Amino acid sequence: KAGVTQTPRYLIKTRGQQVTLSCSPISGHRSVSWYQQTPGQGLQFLFEYFSETQRNKGNFPGRFSGRQFSNSRSEMNVSTLELGDSALYLCASSSGTGVGNEQFFGPGTRLTVL
Amino acid sequence: AQSVSQHNHHVILSEAASLELGCNYSYGGTVNLFWYVQYPGQHLQLLLKYFSGDPLVKGIKGFEAEFIKSKFSFNLRKPSVQWSDTAEYFCAVSNTGFQKLVFGTGTRLLVSP
Numbered sequence: 001k002a003g004v005t006q007t008p009r010y011l012i013k014t015r016g017q018q019v020t021l022s023c024s025p026i027s028g029h030r031s032v033s034w035y036q037q038t039p040g041q042g043l044q045f046l047f048e049y050f051s052e053t054q055r056n057k058g059n060f061p062g063r064f065s066g067r068q069f070s071n072s073r074s075e076m077n078v079s080t081l082e083l084g085d086s087a088l089y090l091c092a093s094s095s096g097t098g099v100g101n102e103q104f105f106g107p108g109t110r111l112t113v114l
Numbered sequence: 115a116q117s118v119s120q121h122n123h124h125v126i127l128s129e130a131a132s133l134e135l136g137c138n139y140s141y142g143g144t145v146n147l148f149w150y151v152q153y154p155g156q157h158l159q160l161l162l163k164y165f166s167g168d169p170l171v172k173g174i175k176g177f178e179a180e181f182i183k184s185k186f187s188f189n190l191r192k193p194s195v196q197w198s199d200t201a202e203y204f205c206a207v208s209n210t211g212f213q214k215l216v217f218g219t220g221t222r223l224l225v226s227p
Contacts, residue, residue, distance in 0.1 A: 033213050043204065043217035056214045090158065094213060103213065105150075105158040 002027065004093050004106035012112045018079040021109045023091030025072050031055075031096025032074040033103060034066060037088040046089075049074055050096045078111075086113045116141040118205050120218035127195050127225050135190040135221050137205030147188040148206040148215065149179055158204070164188065165210075175199070197227045 005024045013019050025032050033056075034046040045058040049068035068074045072093075078085055088110050092103040121136040139145065149161040162173025169181040179190045188205060205218040 031213050033215075035215075035217075042219045043206075043215075045214045045216065048213045050213075056212060058214070092158075092215075096213060102160055102163060103215065104160075107157045 004091055004104050006089075006091050006106040006109050008109060009107065010110050010112075012114065013081050014114050015081055015083060017081050018077065019081060019111060021076045021078075021089055021091075021111075023074045023076070023093075023106060025074070025091075025093030026104055029093035029095055029104075030072055031094045031103075032068055032072065033092045033094075034074070034076050035090040035092065036060075037090055037108070038086075043090070046076065081113045083113050086111060116145075116207055116209075116216045118207055118216055118218035120203075120205055120221050122221045123219065125221055125223045127223070129197055129225055129227055130194050131225075133190070133192040133195045133199070133223070135203055135205075135223075137188045137190065137218060138186050139188070139205075139207045139216075140186065141207060141209070144210040146208045146210055147179075147181060148208075149173065149177070149188075149190050150204045150206060150217075151201045152204065152220075153201045161190070161203075195223075195225045197225050199223060200225045 007022045031050045033048040037043045048056040052068045063079045066076045088108040090108045091106045094101045094103045117140045119138045147164040150158045151161050164171045164181045172178045203221045206215040
């Protein structure tokens with residue numbers, strides 16, 4: 001079974017631009033979660049999508065948004081980029097149902113904002 | 115709000131030494147507990163998880179963790195570490211039925227041969 005894939009793996013943008021990151025979950029998984037990983041703040045939850053609906057949201061500004069398609073693939077968008085948005089963005093997928101099902105993480109997209 | 119504390123930020127051990135990494139969380143409801151590992155250049159992988167039942171859980175690569183509800187703790191242990199255990203270890207908690215994981219700040223483990 002193929003794992004979680006994320007594209008692109010690396011991205012360089014300048015302040016004020018916007019960016020879209022993509023995540024393809026494991027086949028059959030309906031839940032996709034996004035996390036931001038930085039040296040200062042660690043791993044922080046952004047949001048979770050399940051069956052095309054946002055089911056949970058972290059404490060990030062509205063510049064961070066996402067969506068999920070009918071095939072469970074998900075995209076995350078960050079508008080008006082700031083230097084502080086430089087981070088590793090991780091996507092995780094799970095079945096999304098049942099008690100405590102495991103989340104499988106992708107390799108991440110490293111975003112650098114100049 | 116939930117939070118997770120990992121007390122050791124950097125740990126250096128020699129091969130064959132025993133390992134214990136501390137993890138405490140701040141939520142009193144029903145939680146699911148996880149330890150994830152991130153090897154150099156690789157993505158996060160699940161080491162072990164606790165949902166209910168036996169508080170001593172065993173994971174991959176000889177790791178185990180003990181859930182002590184009264185202490186809100188979920189410490190990770192390994193009797194004898196190997197050089198290949200060099201990695202960053204993250205403790206995480208979620209509410210039962212929810213996908214959102216709250217992570218600790220991580221512990222960087224360096225095992226010298």
